[in-house]
Amino acid sequence: MTRKVLVLGEVRDGSLRNVSFEAIAAGKAIAEGGEVVGVLLGNNVNALSKDFIQYGADRVVVVEDEKLSQYSSDGYSQAFLAVVNAENPEGIVIGHTALGKDLSPKVASKLETGLVSDVTNVESAGGNLVFTRPIYSGKAFEKKIVTDGIIFVTIRPNNITPLEKDESRVGEVASLSTEIKDLRTIIKEVVRKASEGVDLSEAKVVIAGGRGVKSADGFEPLKELAQVLGGAVGASRGACDADYCDYSLQIGQTGKVVTPDLYIACGISGAIQHLAGMSNSKVIVAINKDPEANIFKVADYGIVGDLFEVVPMLTEEFKKLKVSAS
Ligand SMILES: Cc1cc2nc3c(=O)[nH]c(=O)nc-3n(C[C@H](O)[C@H](O)[C@H](O)COP(=O)(O)OP(=O)(O)OC[C@H]3O[C@@H](n4cnc5c(N)ncnc54)[C@H](O)[C@@H]3O)c2cc1C
Numbered sequence: 001m002t003r004k005v006l007v008l009g010e011v012r013d014g015s016l017r018n019v020s021f022e023a024i025a026a027g028k029a030i031a032e033g034g035e036v037v038g039v040l041l042g043n044n045v046n047a048l049s050k051d052f053i054q055y056g057a058d059r060v061v062v063v064e065d066e067k068l069s070q071y072s073s074d075g076y077s078q079a080f081l082a083v084v085n086a087e088n089p090e091g092i093v094i095g096h097t098a099l100g101k102d103l104s105p106k107v108a109s110k111l112e113t114g115l116v117s118d119v120t121n122v123e124s125a126g127g128n129l130v131f132t133r134p135i136y137s138g139k140a141f142e143k144k145i146v147t148d149g150i151i152f153v154t155i156r157p158n159n160i161t162p163l164e165k166d167e168s169r170v171g172e173v174a175s176l177s178t179e180i181k182d183l184r185t186i187i188k189e190v191v192r193k194a195s196e197g198v199d200l201s202e203a204k205v206v207i208a209g210g211r212g213v214k215s216a217d218g219f220e221p222l223k224e225l226a227q228v229l230g231g232a233v234g235a236s237r238g239a240c241d242a243d244y245c246d247y248s249l250q251i252g253q254t255g256k257v258v259t260p261d262l263y264i265a266c267g268i269s270g271a272i273q274h275l276a277g278m279s280n281s282k283v284i285v286a287i288n289k290d291p292e293a294n295i296f297k298v299a300d301y302g303i304v305g306d307l308f309e310v311v312p313m314l315t316e317e318f319k320k321l322k323v324s325a326s
Contacts, residue, residue: 002034003151005091006083009040009052009060010099016048018202019095019155021055021162026155028056028163029122030091030129037061037087041079043069049173056163059172061087067180070187071099075180077106082178084111089150096154097201104154113149120159120259120280137253137276157202158259198232200249205231206260208251208278211238212267212288212307219245221311222266228318234258234278236268252277264314266307270295287311 007027009020020038027036038057040048042064049060063079080103084092092107094100096118108115120141121132128145131153135142146152200206207226209219219233226233234256235249251258253276263281268274270286270293278284279298286299287307296302303310 001032003031003090004035004037004087005031005093005151006037006039006087006089007057008080008092008094008100008103009038009045009048010095010097011040011042011045011048012199016051017095017097017157017199018162019097019100019157020052022157022160023093023095023155024052024056025162026119026122026153026160027091027093029124030093030151030153032124032129034090035059037089039063039080039083041068041076046173046175049171053171053173054165054167054169056166056169057171059174061174061176063176063178065178065180067183070190071102072183072185072187073102073106074183074185076103077110078180079178080107081110083176086176091151092153094154096156100154104152108152111150111152113152114146116144116146116151116153119153119155122153122160134280137272138257138279156257156259158204158261198226198230200232200234200251201256201258203232203258204260205229205262205264206234206251206258206278206281207231207264207266207311208234208236208268209239209244209266209307210236210268210274211242211244213239213244214267216244218267218308221308221315225264225311225315225318228315228322229262231260231262236271236274238268238271265295265299266311268295269293270298 005027007023010017035058038052038060040062116131119131131144207222234251235245240247240250253273257277259280261282264285266287284299285301286295287303291304
């Protein structure tokens with residue numbers, strides 16, 4: 001059965017976040033040969049349609065309004081629902097990001113449809129579309145099928161591979177105008193706490209520090225390694241509680257969930273609440289002085305040693321590899 005699927009593009013700092021392209025790939029799988037329509041909401045976002053199409057959207061619908069220049073539940077849900085009403089899709093895909101986690105339940109409830117959230121895989125089996133999602137903080141996975149209504153899913157960043165960018169692809173870009181009214185919250189200013197650089201939730205490489213880094217300065221060697229590998233720095237709650245870093249870096253049950261290709265845990269004991277945020281990373285390396293540390297149970301590679309010796313050694317080796325590869 002072919003379907004028309006709407007895919008929301010998430011714009012940050014004037015570009016589409018990578019999860020938008022992953023959402024297109026999920027949209028294609030759900031469409032099963034039908035049409036994938038990209039949706040862009042914001043102010044001056046029309047130019048991003050080209051990227052969306054080159055990554056696989058068949059066409060794009062854009063809603064532009066000054067009131068959409070910053071995300072708000074009220075504004076975005078009104079704009080997105082206007083597109084849903086105009087397009088009548090059989091499927092909807094949104095990234096399982098802070099924005100998606102806020103927007104999707106609101107939209108699903110207005111549409112009186114279900115929502116399969118935090119999907120990590122979409123496959124076709126036995127005549128059904130089967131969605132995989134982690135449960136119990138990543139300790140198990142469940143598979144779901146949708147039997148009724150719109151197939152509405154949010155996808156976890158870094159799990160579904162985007163399609164190859166095809167610069168020759170073209171598609172229609174249409175504007176939809178709708179009145180955005182009754183905004184109950186207005187964002188006046190966004191103050192960034194996280195350091196500039198790679199976005200932690202989308203990073204392919206995460207170097208995370210725990211209480212073992214011992215001070216804010218103790219994060220410096222981790223930052224250097226992250227820079228060499230083009231990755232982001234994260235932290236355990238232990239490190240955040242000790243004021244070694246900002247809470248925006250916290251990974252875990254009450255922090256961010258990350259699934260990078262490579263996760264290097266430095267001086268992190270591996271408490272269950274921390275594992276909830278990183279145990280689905282593709283390759284996990286743990287560096288810890290204590291050979292009994294719990295983190296080694298989930299690690300693919302373990303290094304028993306002092307992080308202040310091991311991390312700079314890794315940085316130097318990766319630097320050499322980069323030089324010899326260039
Ligand atoms: C409701 C609730 C929610 C929580 N949510 C989260 C969450 O989202 N994320 C989270 O991370 N935690 C969370 N926690 C806290 C969690 O239980 C742990 O307390 C926390 O993860 C411990 O942080 P840590 O591993 O950095 O510190 P520790 O447990 O103190 O571990 C430090 C580790 O560093 C090692 N070490 C010390 N020095 C060195 C060195 N020089 N070189 C190498 N290794 C060294 C030690 O051997 C030790 O294993 C939560 C707890 C509760 C109750």
